[in-house]
Amino acid sequence: EVQLLESGGGLVQPGGSLRLSCAVSGVTFSRFAMNWVRQAPGKGLEWVSAISGKGDDIHYVDSAKGRFIISRDNSKNTLFLQMNNLRVEDTAIYFCAKARAVLFDYFDSWGQGTLVTVSS
Amino acid sequence: IQLTQSPSTLSASVGDRVTITCRATGSTGPWLAWYQQKPGKAPKLLIYTASTLESGVPPRFSGSGSGPEFTLTISSLQPDDFATYYCQQYNSFSPWTFGQGTKVEIK
Numbered sequence: 001e002v003q004l005l006e007s008g009g010g011l012v013q014p015g016g017s018l019r020l021s022c023a024v025s026g027v028t029f030s031r032f033a034m035n036w037v038r039q040a041p042g043k044g045l046e047w048v049s050a051i052s053g054k055g056d057d058i059h060y061v062d063s064a065k066g067r068f069i070i071s072r073d074n075s076k077n078t079l080f081l082q083m084n085n086l087r088v089e090d091t092a093i094y095f096c097a098k099a100r101a102v103l104f105d106y107f108d109s110w111g112q113g114t115l116v117t118v119s120s
Numbered sequence: 121i122q123l124t125q126s127p128s129t130l131s132a133s134v135g136d137r138v139t140i141t142c143r144a145t146g147s148t149g150p151w152l153a154w155y156q157q158k159p160g161k162a163p164k165l166l167i168y169t170a171s172t173l174e175s176g177v178p179p180r181f182s183g184s185g186s187g188p189e190f191t192l193t194i195s196s197l198q199p200d201d202f203a204t205y206y207c208q209q210y211n212s213f214s215p216w217t218f219g220q221g222t223k224v225e226i227k
Contacts, residue, residue, distance in 0.1 A: 035216070037163075044219070045218040045221070047215070047216035047218065050215065050216065059215055095163075100168070103212075104151075104210055104212035104215065104216075105210055106165065106168045106208065106210050107153075107163075107165065108165050108174070110162035110164075112161075112162055
């Protein structure tokens with residue numbers, strides 16, 4: 001059974017930084033693309049970033065470009081999201097999600113999410 | 121590509137047939153998925169490639185369409201189905217967008 005467990009969320013001031021992690025088990029991690037998806041309080045889902053299995057193909061939503069960095073450590077089965085220059089509008093639950101197979105694919109497994117609150 | 125779901129909210133009773141529509145502003149091909157989300161929980165994959173049922177998902181759920189309009193149908197609504205549903209496109213030419221969601225409420 002695939003399991004994804006996010007951590008690293010918390011309260012941060014505007015302009016601050018936070019690093020999220022997603023530990024993955026039950027699957028050969030390096031074979032699959034991974035994603036971050038967020039959900040602002042009471043709002044819908046927004047895809048944030050994606051990374052290929054090897055880490056050599058990366059994509060971001062426009063609002064994250066230049067501020068967020070997605071990465072992965074395949075030796076530790078862990079996905080990361082480094083978030084810099086955080087804004088109030090980045091406040092959300094951040095989910096990691098596994099792609100079914102290739103990079104441009106739907107998401108077949110999700111973590112439970114970690115809450116990021118950006119506030120002064 | 122932007123996705124617009126209708127309706128935004130749907131009130132229905134147990135046993136009702138329910139249909140949710142997802143309309144795309146561009147070409148998605150068949151690369152559309154549907155998810156169910158309950159309060160405080162992660163989304164759950166229901167359908168992919170517009171009409172393929174994910175393993176373990178009850179057959180009362182079905183998807184159809186080929187772009188730009190897709191539908192999710194629940195043939196006989198069950199108590200466990202009251203939730204919010206999202207469509208998602210995953211076309212490689214316009215990565216990963218979600219519809220705004222459709223909340224299915226108890227009538």
